[in-house]
Amino acid sequence: MNLTKLIRHDLQCGLFRLRCLLVPPLAALPCLLCLRITDSAGCKSSWAGYMMYCFMGIEPISVQDTMEKAQFPILWLILIIGCLYLHLDYPLNDLSLTGQQIIVRSGNRRNWYLAKCVWNLCACGLYFLMVSLTASLFTVLTGGDLSLNCDAAALKVLYLGETGGKTLPPLTALLLSLILPYLTVSAISLLQMTLCLIMKPIFCFLIGIILLLLSVYWDSPLILGNGAMGIRSSLLISGGVAPGPAAEECCLIIILCMAIGSWMFKRSDILGARD
Amino acid sequence: MMLRCLKTELRKAFQNKMFFCSLLVGSLISITDVAQNAVLVRRMTRILENSSEISKSAEGFSLFVRWIAVNGVTLGSNLFYFVWPILAAIPYGWSWAEERKSGLYAQIVSRVGRRTYFFSKYWAVFISGGAAVSVPVLANLLINALVCPYCVPTVLMAATPITNGYFLSELYYSAPWIFGLLWCGVDFLWGGVAACMCLPAGTRFRHQVMVLLVPFVSLILLDAVCSMAMSIGSLDHLELSPLRLALAAPASANPGWLLFSLLGIFFSVTFLGGYWEVVKHELN
Numbered sequence: 319m320n321l322t323k324l325i326r327h328d329l330q331c332g333l334f335r336l337r338c339l340l341v342p343p344l345a346a347l348p349c350l351l352c353l354r355i356t357d358s359a360g361c362k363s364s365w366a367g368y369m370m371y372c373f374m375g376i377e378p379i380s381v382q383d384t385m386e387k388a389q390f391p392i393l394w395l396i397l398i399i400g401c402l403y404l405h406l407d408y409p410l411n412d413l414s415l416t417g418q419q420i421i422v423r424s425g426n427r428r429n430w431y432l433a434k435c436v437w438n439l440c441a442c443g444l445y446f447l448m449v450s451l452t453a454s455l456f457t458v459l460t461g462g463d464l465s466l467n468c469d470a471a472a473l474k475v476l477y478l479g480e481t482g483g484k485t486l487p488p489l490t491a492l493l494l495s496l497i498l499p500y501l502t503v504s505a506i507s508l509l510q511m512t513l514c515l516i517m518k519p520i521f522c523f524l525i526g527i528i529l530l531l532l533s534v535y536w537d538s539p540l541i542l543g544n545g546a547m548g549i550r551s552s553l554l555i556s557g558g559v560a561p562g563p564a565a566e567e568c569c570l571i572i573i574l575c576m577a578i579g580s581w582m583f584k585r586s587d588i589l590g591a592r593d
Numbered sequence: 594m595m596l597r598c599l600k601t602e603l604r605k606a607f608q609n610k611m612f613f614c615s616l617l618v619g620s621l622i623s624i625t626d627v628a629q630n631a632v633l634v635r636r637m638t639r640i641l642e643n644s645s646e647i648s649k650s651a652e653g654f655s656l657f658v659r660w661i662a663v664n665g666v667t668l669g670s671n672l673f674y675f676v677w678p679i680l681a682a683i684p685y686g687w688s689w690a691e692e693r694k695s696g697l698y699a700q701i702v703s704r705v706g707r708r709t710y711f712f713s714k715y716w717a718v719f720i721s722g723g724a725a726v727s728v729p730v731l732a733n734l735l736i737n738a739l740v741c742p743y744c745v746p747t748v749l750m751a752a753t754p755i756t757n758g759y760f761l762s763e764l765y766y767s768a769p770w771i772f773g774l775l776w777c778g779v780d781f782l783w784g785g786v787a788a789c790m791c792l793p794a795g796t797r798f799r800h801q802v803m804v805l806l807v808p809f810v811s812l813i814l815l816d817a818v819c820s821m822a823m824s825i826g827s828l829d830h831l832e833l834s835p836l837r838l839a840l841a842a843p844a845s846a847n848p849g850w851l852l853f854s855l856l857g858i859f860f861s862v863t864f865l866g867g868y869w870e871v872v873k874h875e876l877n
Binding site for chain 1: 683
């Protein structure tokens with residue numbers, strides 16, 4: 319059984335699951351808020367505007383400087399954590415059902431694990447596709463522009479004036495609203511899957527949440543979640559996180575997770591693997 | 594028989610690795626909060642020592658302003674009050690699903706009956722979940738007392754987040770230690786009901802991790818819906834989200850009637866749902 323066959327099996331069994339129906343309601347929450355904000359300001363948001371609002375995030379919370387209640391980016395967290403949650407159990411399920419048979423017949427553990435990595439990347443892609451489709455639905459229903467053009471007025475309202483009236487080129491909007499969040503979420507999801515080889519999945523999920531919360535407090539490009547927050551990008555604010563290094567870091571983590579994970583999976587005891 | 598079964602369940606709940614892991618994670622988060630407070634207190638003390646013009650009062654960084662259940666600003670506080678449903682579920686929320694899967698459930702109910710099994714299981718899950726949440730909160734209060742100065746908060750201070758309409762607000766300003774201990778009790782109840790949400794879910798999921806995440810996912814979705822309702826409707830004066838009601842000082846008021854009604858609703862739903870799944874359902 320070669321790698322492509324294993325990937326095809328994983329995509330058939332693990333990509334379109336009933337739980338994908340949870341994604342549109344999750345994405346609808348920030349879209350509804352975005353619609354409310356733009357409506358009250360008397361402007362209309364384009365597709366890129368909705369997407370950028372979904373992955374806007376917040377400015378870093380500074381503990382020393384503020385005694386006031388911090389505004390917690392709950393909708394951003396829900397959107398990112400939703401992806402981690404939906405993709406947490408498929409590899410475990412597969413391993414406890416047909417996975418062991420497949421590994422025996424294919425005779426190659428590394429390929430089985432790499433197929434799961436490809437599945438993970440595709441599943442994250444599907445998640446973002448569904449978020450994009452939800453944003454498109456909102457754009458069409460509210461009469462907005464189904465494009466990557468970001469209206470400066472809407473952007474200023476949505477980003478609380480942080481952008482200083484800048485207009486974003488379409489490619490920048492695509493990078494901030496889709497590519498960087500996708501890479502960041504994929505990297506965290508693969509990290510979670512790799513960690514599942516050495517500890518219980520619930521603790522891997524907790525580590526993912528801790529990483530995201532660390533990024534809420536610190537805007538260091540080394541902390542993964544920062545790439546998924548548009549408001550922290552150097553393309554929008556001065557001194558922000560540069561998109562290039564953030565994307566490179568995510569790609570590096572993805573590659574490392576694939577390499578280390580397949581190496582570790584080769585040496586792990588799969589007969590005792592249940593949870 | 595019931596008491597013996599409960600004792601056995603409690604022993605199983607408190608003497609397993611998962612309980613200690615949950616306690617360890619909770620305590621680490623709690624210590625993160627103390628560390629951040631220590632840095633802040635040192636900085637503020639230096640400022641107060643070097644300046645002769647400003648008030649020397651330590652109210653702004655008093656123990657009862659910086660406590661994890663009150664401050665709502667530090668990483669420790671935000672992290673703990675975000676993941677507490679997971680910490681509550683980890684100790685023993687998995688037990689019903691695991692025992693059902695392994696067949697141990699059938700062995701026990703053939704000896705003690707389903708009802709006794711359910712009641713003892715429910716209370717063991719409740720107590721272990723409550724302990725996993727309330728112990729780190731209490732530990733944080735005690736360890737923070739080594740770092741932050743004790744100073745009774747005053748209503749006029751901008752840093753004190755509890756105002757009129759909050760649960761036990763009078764007690765917070767008159768007897769803060771009693772307030773702190775009582776709040777640990779409230780967190781115990783929240784932890785308990787959150788952990789018990791795993792019981793009705795135990796028959797629905799194949800994997801332990803998905804069962805353990807049911808309280809977290811349910812409460813976070815409720816939080817998002819409540820946030821929307823609070824911002825769109827005119828309910829922003831009340832904190833409706835159960836996830837944030839575990840905080841002693843959420844962004845909006847948490848009157849006692851709201852707190853205990855929601856606790857009652859959660860208790861009824863988890864108890865009746867669990868009873869339906871464990872006692873009334875056919876063994877599958």
